[in-house]
Amino acid sequence: MKKITIDHLPRVEGNGGITAIIDGQAVSEVKFYINEGPRLIERLVIGRTPEEDVSLTPRICAICTVSHKLAAVRAMENALNVQVPHQTNLLRELMHMGEMIESHSLHVYYLALPDYLGFPNAIAMASKHEFEVKIALEMKNFGNHIMKVINGRFVHGENTVIGGFGKWPSREELLWIKSRAIQFMPFVYKTVNLFCTLNYPDIPEAETQYACCLPPHEKYGFWGDEILVSNGDRIFREDYRQLTNEFVVPHSYARHSRYQDKPYSVGALARVNNLGERLEGEAGRMFRKYFNDHWKKNPLYNNAAQALEILYCFERLPQLVDELLEIDNTPEIVSYQTQEGQGTGLVEAPRGLLIHHYRVEQGLVKGADIITPTAQNAEDIERYGMIAAQTLLDRGEEEKIRDRLDIIVRAYDPCISCSVHLAEVKTVEETAWENQLAEIKRQASPLFIGIGNITQGDDGIGPTLITKLKELGIKAVCSSELDTQNIKSLVNSDQPFIFVDALDAGKKPGAISLIPLLAVLYSSSLSHRLAPFIQNEFSYSQLKKSYLLGIQPRSITKQQHLSPEVSQALQRLIDQLEN
Amino acid sequence: MKGKKLKIGIYELTGCAGDALMILNCEKELPAIFQAVDIQSFLMAKSDNIDDELDVALVEGSVTTEKEVEELKDIRKRSKIVVALGLCATVGGIQARFQDPQKWQENFRQVYGETKMELPAVVSKPIDAYIKVDFYLPGCPISKEQFLNFFTRVVKGAPPESYPQPVCVSCKYKENDCLLKNGLFCLGPLTADGCGAVCPSHNLPCVGCWGPVQGGNWTSEFYLLQDKGFSREFIKKKMANFAGTKLSEFWKQFDRRD
Ligand code: SF4
Numbered sequence: 110m111k112k113i114t115i116d117h118l119p120r121v122e123g124n125g126g127i128t129a130i131i132d133g134q135a136v137s138e139v140k141f142y143i144n145e146g147p148r149l150i151e152r153l154v155i156g157r158t159p160e161e162d163v164s165l166t167p168r169i170c171a172i173c174t175v176s177h178k179l180a181a182v183r184a185m186e187n188a189l190n191v192q193v194p195h196q197t198n199l200l201r202e203l204m205h206m207g208e209m210i211e212s213h214s215l216h217v218y219y220l221a222l223p224d225y226l227g228f229p230n231a232i233a234m235a236s237k238h239e240f241e242v243k244i245a246l247e248m249k250n251f252g253n254h255i256m257k258v259i260n261g262r263f264v265h266g267e268n269t270v271i272g273g274f275g276k277w278p279s280r281e282e283l284l285w286i287k288s289r290a291i292q293f294m295p296f297v298y299k300t301v302n303l304f305c306t307l308n309y310p311d312i313p314e315a316e317t318q319y320a321c322c323l324p325p326h327e328k329y330g331f332w333g334d335e336i337l338v339s340n341g342d343r344i345f346r347e348d349y350r351q352l353t354n355e356f357v358v359p360h361s362y363a364r365h366s367r368y369q370d371k372p373y374s375v376g377a378l379a380r381v382n383n384l385g386e387r388l389e390g391e392a393g394r395m396f397r398k399y400f401n402d403h404w405k406k407n408p409l410y411n412n413a414a415q416a417l418e419i420l421y422c423f424e425r426l427p428q429l430v431d432e433l434l435e436i437d438n439t440p441e442i443v444s445y446q447t448q449e450g451q452g453t454g455l456v457e458a459p460r461g462l463l464i465h466h467y468r469v470e471q472g473l474v475k476g477a478d479i480i481t482p483t484a485q486n487a488e489d490i491e492r493y494g495m496i497a498a499q500t501l502l503d504r505g506e507e508e509k510i511r512d513r514l515d516i517i518v519r520a521y522d523p524c525i526s527c528s529v530h531l532a533e534v535k536t537v538e539e540t541a542w543e544n545q546l547a548e549i550k551r552q553a554s555p556l557f558i559g560i561g562n563i564t565q566g567d568d569g570i571g572p573t574l575i576t577k578l579k580e581l582g583i584k585a586v587c588s589s590e591l592d593t594q595n596i597k598s599l600v601n602s603d604q605p606f607i608f609v610d611a612l613d614a615g616k617k618p619g620a621i622s623l624i625p626l627l628a629v630l631y632s633s634s635l636s637h638r639l640a641p642f643i644q645n646e647f648s649y650s651q652l653k654k655s656y657l658l659g660i661q662p663r664s665i666t667k668q669q670h671l672s673p674e675v676s677q678a679l680q681r682l683i684d685q686l687e688n
Numbered sequence: 689m690k691g692k693k694l695k696i697g698i699y700e701l702t703g704c705a706g707d708a709l710m711i712l713n714c715e716k717e718l719p720a721i722f723q724a725v726d727i728q729s730f731l732m733a734k735s736d737n738i739d740d741e742l743d744v745a746l747v748e749g750s751v752t753t754e755k756e757v758e759e760l761k762d763i764r765k766r767s768k769i770v771v772a773l774g775l776c777a778t779v780g781g782i783q784a785r786f787q788d789p790q791k792w793q794e795n796f797r798q799v800y801g802e803t804k805m806e807l808p809a810v811v812s813k814p815i816d817a818y819i820k821v822d823f824y825l826p827g828c829p830i831s832k833e834q835f836l837n838f839f840t841r842v843v844k845g846a847p848p849e850s851y852p853q854p855v856c857v858s859c860k861y862k863e864n865d866c867l868l869k870n871g872l873f874c875l876g877p878l879t880a881d882g883c884g885a886v887c888p889s890h891n892l893p894c895v896g897c898w899g900p901v902q903g904g905n906w907t908s909e910f911y912l913l914q915d916k917g918f919s920r921e922f923i924k925k926k927m928a929n930f931a932g933t934k935l936s937e938f939w940k941q942f943d944r945r946d
């Protein structure tokens with residue numbers, strides 16, 4: 110068994126990794142994990158004032174600090190019934206654009222592009238692409254400048270408060286932002302053309318669900334009071350739990366989420382998929398020019414979507430400044446008296462939907478719930494990692510797995526501080542199937558399903574084991590005994606199942622492997638015999654906890670008995686399952 | 689710096705990656721930095737990283753897992769100079785509030801339940817809880833100017849400047865109206881200066897994000913704030929937000945006396 114570990118993901122913001130374990134012809138595990146320890150931010154704010162909360166929570170992440178600030182402030186304003194004037198929202202939007210420009214330009218040019226051009230980092234890339242590297246740095250600097258002018262500092266600025274701003278920027282500062290934005294336009298077009306025509310590999314490709322904020326007034330944008338899912342579902346902000354449904358996984362300090370039991374993705378690609386039709390002007394024209402079916406199922410296109418959003422921001426900046434300049438009297442901070450309430454703030458961080466929810470009692474925070482984009486993406490990162498690794502393995506391109514995993518994680522632009530560094534690929538001789546099996550049995554009692562033919566030598570291992578298990582009183586059936594009726598009840602039961610089958614994994618006869626069913630599903634060679642069974646509407650979580658227990662046969666010929674090696678394997682399995 | 693370039697490593701433990709990001713935010717100086725020194729490891733910026741002997745290690749973030757304890761000790765062993773970068777590394781960060789192990793446990797369980805985590809966590813601490821630190825550069829996050837100043841000196845082999853004054857000093861230079869005098873709760877007198885009094889210059893009180901200033905007169909500030917009508921509880925909480933582990937001694941003595 111091989112393990113591919115990218116233990117410290119380079120060029121992502123923070124500290125996390127991804128590991129893949131390869132057992133013969135199957136990928137037996139892909140895990141995206143966050144090395145960073147717990148910060149318990151949601152607990153730190155309990156008993157604090159709303160003002161303290163909005164200055165503490167942005168510290169979750171430096172690169173999304175403005176988004177966290179906005180999500181926190183919007184949640185508090187909803188909880189405490191504070192309505193800010195239109196002008197305040199305009200200035201907030203301008204500030205938010207600063208973060209999008211800074212984060213997207215850093216990501217596409219510095220973190221992602223070196224992958225596609227074959228450099229270890231952007232500085233090395235500068236030897237050949239000096240112009241791009243230099244101007245991209247200036248673009249990033251410009252985004253930072255906007256945040257500094259409006260929020261007080263590049264990172265963790267405090268000028269944004271509940272009800273408004275501590276200080277309003279001067280007309281000169283706003284005008285400078287507008288003129289500078291216009292100067293960047295030629296480079297912005299270049300950026301869109303570059304990233305929309307990059308040669309993105311077609312592995313992995315698979316449909317997924319996308320979620321993002323639904324901005325008001327049929328416009329494109331980065332906040333709203335509803336969530337839009339790609340299947341058309343709309344969720345009001347206070348019902349956000351319908352979408353996120355978080356759960357704890359042992360390998361990461363960021364909790365994972367699924368929607369209707371399926372992984373989903375958030376981020377620039379989700380926004381462009383869900384809202385691209387709303388893009389106007391040049392961004393709309395570019396969307397219609399470049400958008401195609403790959404964008405709907407290939408996470409690597411996130412970089413193209415980010416480039417499109419850079420253009421959107423640069424077109425929006427001058428408009429925003431013009432609107433802001435029409436204001437004669439800058440608004441005061443809206444004060445409030447409310448001491449109780451509950452509310453949610455939805456914002457699009459550069460890397461996707463960000464949710465803050467608070468409960469305030471007697472002027473102090475009593476409950477806090479913060480759901481970060483990277484945590485929501487974690488399940489899909491693992492799923493796409495699995496698809497890519499298994500597909501490459503099937504094609505005999507195992508050596509590509511490590512880099513591909515790296516690129517997938519990076520495409521999601523995770524800010525690992527979302528709680529979360531890299532890829533590791535491990536090959537194992539034999540999976541630690543005993544421990545895994547014991548763990549599966551500990552969590553739920555699975556149903557064993559045997560496949561095979563006892564008149565075909567080692568192919569009889571499945572049915573033979575099932576017979577023994579039945580004698581032991583363990584829940585087991587042969588696939589031949591299954592009909593539509595009992596498959597139906599299995600589909601509805603949420604019970605995990607374990608297929609037992611002879612599996613030619615190119616190993617020593619009698620070798621045992623335990624492979625997640627998802628890997629089997631994504632494989633072009635492994636899935637045939639299970640196909641009629643798993644076509645049924647099993648839920649993702651049921652499939653995710655189900656496995657294929659494969660035994661390497663010595664020979665599959667017409668004979669009634671198992672080879673000595675497979676008989677030994679049979680005995681090992683029985684010993685293990687008995688206790 | 690004759691001939692040989694200094695070997696530098698930039699490491700991130702648990703935090704928001706803000707200090708590493710602030711280094712990347714030195715857009716104009718970045719190419720020069722990469723030329724002046726040999727950056728051996730900087731996860732956020734490059735993938736060809738090597739973990740070898742270093743002249744200077746810059747460490748951001750607080751220590752929150754057993755694995756990080758090991759990593760940190762390894763960094764110390766390999767490096768001539770270790771610098772604590774940012775509030776998390778210098779004082780433990782905002783996440784260092786729960787120092788009492790039992791309290792920490794309770795809060796941990798509220799978030800992660802009973803799941804047994806693969807990377808065992810520990811109570812959040814600044815890096816000097818585990819290793820000797822040569823220099824501190826506080827801030828949440830660090831400021832660009834302070835960093836470049838610090839970095840240039842270290843590269844030239846000069847000792848870095850220290851910043852012993854509170855935020856109030858910069859605030860006075862900027863001729864701001866004092867917020868404390870106007871009855872607002874401002875932590876300027878107790879907070880290390882490094883930002884140039886940004887918040888007061890935006891009409892907003894300092895929340896203390898550079899951490900406690902060396903030699904701050906905590907007791908007198910405490911009474912001053914009490915006289916202004918703030919409750920003991922309120923003051924304590926506000927002071928604790930960005931002080932990490934650094935005020936625990938003060939509170940022990942203060943509570944005993946009071
Ligand atoms: S000190 Fe502040 S800026 Fe630095 S990692 Fe900690 S929270 Fe982030």
Ligand code: SF4
Pocket residue numbers: 267855879880883884885886887888893894895896897898
């Ligand atoms: S909170 Fe205080 S130390 Fe932090 S930026 Fe504001 S004024 Fe400076």
